[in-house]
Amino acid sequence: MDKIRVELGKDSYDIHLGYGLWRELSSFIMGRGYSRKTLVVTDEHVGSLYGEETCQTLKRVGLKPKLATIPAGESSKSLQVADNIYTELIEQGMDRKSPIFALGGGVVGDLAGFVAATYLRGVPLIQMPTTLLAQVDSAVGGKVAVNHPLGKNLIGAFYQPEAVFMDMELLSSLPKREIPTGLGEIVKYGVIYDRDFFAYLEEHSEGARSLEPATAMHMVKRSCEIKAAVVSKDEKESGLRRILNFGHTVAHAIEQVTGYTRYNHGEAVSIGMVAAAFISRDLGLVGDAEVTRLQKLMTALDLPQKVTGVATEDLFAVIFRDKKTVNGKVNWVLMNDIGEVTVTSKVPSEVAQKAIAACIA
Numbered sequence: 001m002d003k004i005r006v007e008l009g010k011d012s013y014d015i016h017l018g019y020g021l022w023r024e025l026s027s028f029i030m031g032r033g034y035s036r037k038t039l040v041v042t043d044e045h046v047g048s049l050y051g052e053e054t055c056q057t058l059k060r061v062g063l064k065p066k067l068a069t070i071p072a073g074e075s076s077k078s079l080q081v082a083d084n085i086y087t088e089l090i091e092q093g094m095d096r097k098s099p100i101f102a103l104g105g106g107v108v109g110d111l112a113g114f115v116a117a118t119y120l121r122g123v124p125l126i127q128m129p130t131t132l133l134a135q136v137d138s139a140v141g142g143k144v145a146v147n148h149p150l151g152k153n154l155i156g157a158f159y160q161p162e163a164v165f166m167d168m169e170l171l172s173s174l175p176k177r178e179i180p181t182g183l184g185e186i187v188k189y190g191v192i193y194d195r196d197f198f199a200y201l202e203e204h205s206e207g208a209r210s211l212e213p214a215t216a217m218h219m220v221k222r223s224c225e226i227k228a229a230v231v232s233k234d235e236k237e238s239g240l241r242r243i244l245n246f247g248h249t250v251a252h253a254i255e256q257v258t259g260y261t262r263y264n265h266g267e268a269v270s271i272g273m274v275a276a277a278f279i280s281r282d283l284g285l286v287g288d289a290e291v292t293r294l295q296k297l298m299t300a301l302d303l304p305q306k307v308t309g310v311a312t313e314d315l316f317a318v319i320f321r322d323k324k325t326v327n328g329k330v331n332w333v334l335m336n337d338i339g340e341v342t343v344t345s346k347v348p349s350e351v352a353q354k355a356i357a358a359c360i361a
Helices: 022-030 044-060 079-091 106-121 132-138 168-173 178-192 195-203 205-210 213-233 240-245 248-257 265-282 288-300 312-319 349-358
Strands: 002-006 013-018 037-043 064-070 100-104 125-129 143-148 151-158 163-167 332-337 340-344
Touching: 002 213, 013 022, 013 213, 022 044, 022 163, 037 044, 037 079, 037 106, 044 064, 044 100, 064 079, 064 106, 079 106, 079 143, 100 106, 106 125, 106 132, 106 143, 106 151, 125 132, 132 178, 132 213, 132 265, 151 248, 163 168, 168 213, 178 195, 178 205, 178 213, 178 240, 178 265, 178 288, 178 340, 195 205, 195 213, 195 288, 205 213, 205 288, 213 240, 240 248, 240 332, 240 340, 248 265, 248 312, 248 332, 265 288, 265 332, 265 349, 288 332, 312 349
Parallel strands: 013 163, 037 064, 037 100, 100 125, 125 163
Antiparallel strands: 002 013, 143 151, 332 340
């Protein structure tokens, strides 16, 4: 097992990473002084696989868990579903020391985290991500939110968990499509922060696609180390943390325009990274070689590079409603090199539109 520390003063916490972490989870709980009543939030897919095992582990250390199962999918990340969970918490008489365990992917983690941040003005949150995407992205950093019909993650907060338990064994049940979904975010870390990690992915693309244990462990660990380093320096996205949004400006627009059903988040991010790379090249920040290198790695990892069935103008309209848009200006995260990016709002609209159009099949 490995531990990665996210340094945030009084809100610091550890990411526990390894294979078979039930004992570590039990030891952590016994030292926290939680109230006995607790809620485990999961979805119908993950709950059927790991819900009972999780509850039994919690019972063995003296907790009285209640399982709250939500429908799988992005549509559950809503105020309506959050309200259902609030009702469950109130009816069960859970107090400010009653922990909420988020057992699932990014939807479960974001939703349970939002509820934990707002119920009784904040109760303990333990993230237990079960997808590759959640392990390397949403479970770390403290961004919690629900969606609004007019945009993704528009209603949320910064709220750090008390711990994150990433059990690599749980990845064995991932649907095949979920692997490239996580790899999209993993590639991002190489582009924005670590050229050696990018080279590692190039050299181990086959092991990455198959989640070969040593490769999977290294990918998740290094991704978490990078995100922890960035978040520790800029918890609430006032500066450095913006680099984590590489590819996300276009990705969020793709997700919204396609109704959050056609593309998984990591797939949309992959297409968004290509668009950002095209903008970077057209502005003279990088050359063809860097863009080609990124595209070759995406091909090797089975990542999509084009979106189908949407119009450039529709994507562009959504981009200007994104929560990262300030005073009508979009903060684009662009490449300076493999391993280095910059944030700028000085991107001519015609350059952005041309890049987006090039990513439409």
